[in-house]
Amino acid sequence: MAFVKSLFPESGIERTYVTSTFIGTIGAGILLPISILYFTRIVGLPAAEVGLAFTVSGLLAIPASIPAGALADRVGPRRVMTAALAALGVVGVAYLFVQNFWTLLAVQTLMGFSLAAYFPSAGALLRRVGGERTVTIRSQTRAVTNLGVALGSLIAGIGIEIGTPTAYRILAVTFSAAQVTALLLLFRLPNYQPLPRPSQDAPHTGETGTVTTPAPKRIALRDKAFVAYALVGGAMAVQNMIMEIMVPVWIVGHTHAPAWSVTVAFVLNTALVVLLQVRLGDKIQTITDGGTALRRAGIALLLGCAALSLMADLPAWAALLLLIVGMVLLTLGEIWYVSGTFAFEYGLPPAYAQGQYQGFSSSASAAAKAVAPALLLGLALSHGRIGWLALGALLLLLGLTGPAIAGWGVRTRPATTTTEPVTAETSTPTPSPADDPV
Template sequence: MAGDSGPERVLVAASFVNRVGNGLFNAASALYFTLVVGLPAAQVGAALTIAGVIGLCAGIPGGHLADRHGARAVMAAALTVQAVAMAALVLVETWAALTLVATVDQIAAAVGGAAWGALVARVGGERPAVFRAKLRTFVNLGVVLGTAGAGAALAADTRGGYVALVLGNAASFALCAALLLLLPRYPVLAAPPRQRRRPAFADRPFLAFTALYGAMGLQYPVISLLLPLWISEHTEAPRWTVAALFAFNSAFCVLTQTRIGSRIETPYDGGRAFRTAGLLFLVSCPMMALAAYAPVWAAAGLVLAAVFVHSLGEVWESSAGFALGFGLAPDHAQGQYQGLLGLGFNAGQALAPAILTTAVLGLGTAGWLLLALFFAALGAAGPPLARWGMRTRPQPAAAAEAAAQAP
């Protein structure tokens, strides 16, 4: 990371450590709760759903806290709470205890996510797109390494191994919080006079982008949920294809995020990138559907080619989200705006399994084609939304003065 500023290196390191821990835990969390804690899968699902829904409500207040009291302090506090909650999971023995601990964790995660967005906006410096792309590269790499590390515990299949994963994730939260203390104390930015208390809720272009971003987020479970089910139930592709596509998707994003994302800097760039992503998904989804009609090795090749195109779309989509999400948000309210954006994205992710399994798997090939058209339509809305958003942004003082003096 030669040439990076000290704060950039700190935030990259903190995010990497955090995501390694996430990878360790997420790969084995369901098995830990069912095999080690001994809870029925239905109870585990209910506990995590309740926690997730309650956590959705915490992002916007958490972002407001970050704007008013400093993103670094709020994020470090949220990570500390997550470290304690994660460590407490090793003591959980009942459904009620799991629900309580998971809810505390999800509230802290939502608050920390909004504060993280505000902190990224402050640390990004003069070339924020380059930094955010690099940050996502290391985040993806951390998840890959954490998931690989979880494989050893899964192979051993012992209580001690699963507990080690839980405590490893707790330690990653604590280390991440400690690393944030190396960042400077960025001053809180004052809101303009007569500014609304919750300006994000009155910002119609940003609200529209939040809905658009949440809907386009359905592309993530296409790889993690929908395609594996399609391969298993409708194609002749060997089962190892599922593992191969996960590895390929992660590696592709790690290798290309900085190269592509560093060129997408302004909201206008983001709108065009959103359109490009929609067109790539328009190609990838029918390719996945066609695998059901191909012989075994052709099906495997077609699926991997589809994942290549889809992964390229994912990189363009995430880069568009950075450019629009940060570019349309005012500096003094980044936390609140990122909290709202996170709410929209997480709501979409919560609805995605039901939508994808019923609307796409239920309709078969026609469902895939409808999904492709859906993504393309969302992408086409990117450029006009970017233009609308920029028309409604406050003009910088110098530009406003020049406009007032113009004949």
């Protein structure tokens, strides 16, 4: 308990933000394991229809991240984040009324658009809350997120074991209750107002010489260094799916390792992230650090894929030993990858456009995850060891570009964005009545 307590900031608005995220992710941990089971076993929908609804809704939501992030920049991140949590709260209750494919598609589309609004607004709000400590607070947030998902999954396991329709429905409503609780906690944060866009000098043909115009609205799409990062970081996001998709299928279908070793892999991954995310992530603060972290991630992911590729045709004990080695390496790669993305995603954007930048990177990651099942199962696993090694080599090549992108980003940052971390607003722990509608 002392260690878990150490994952949360000491007090104030930082602790409130992390606690809100923790409670919300407990709900996510409850819903993730039961969603498909609920619709196939309890509602009685065909698995193919459920899969199609999930896929279509996910694809529809991908383009929504950028405008949602831009909206958070324009109206304030807390407003958009609370609206997203309110919509997620509706989703859990709406599960109770799904009867066919079309109602399922509607509910899942609401889920997809809610998440598309949640992630960029949460990133923008975190920057306002964290100030100079943004990257550190983000690492703490990720550690407690993994802890929350694990706790939620344990709760879901109880309902799955009971197996009755009532048990599943209680879990769905519990998800909604967690989102509403997370939402209410956010009202203890200041209602940060939008930051003004800086002006820039533009050539003018008249007698005045130059005129002052606002910075471009779509600045994230014009920032070539960030676009390069988003494409590389988004492509590397497929590493998140290795654990969810490849490892279970590989263990059960292609090795002699016992089936329960799938659980060992998940527990080991979660435990290492909770134990090491803050310790390793706290050392990765600058854009340059982020580039180095992506390179380390690529190396570790290659070695982890190589270790897992050797499990085939080995006796059970040897396969289990290689699984443990591979999972340690993959988890280290995961921690370095996400820590590197934190440094890029909070170091490159100007504060006034954090939501827009966050939305763009979220869209790139979502697109990569959409194609991940076909890539990981259709290409990698179908070719066995060669597929694992090819995947590892791809992740290595992507990671090796990190330092060059970081150098590009540092060279192209305006001087004003390097000294800007908006700490004045975070010095007041509670909002004024004028700022907070509650």
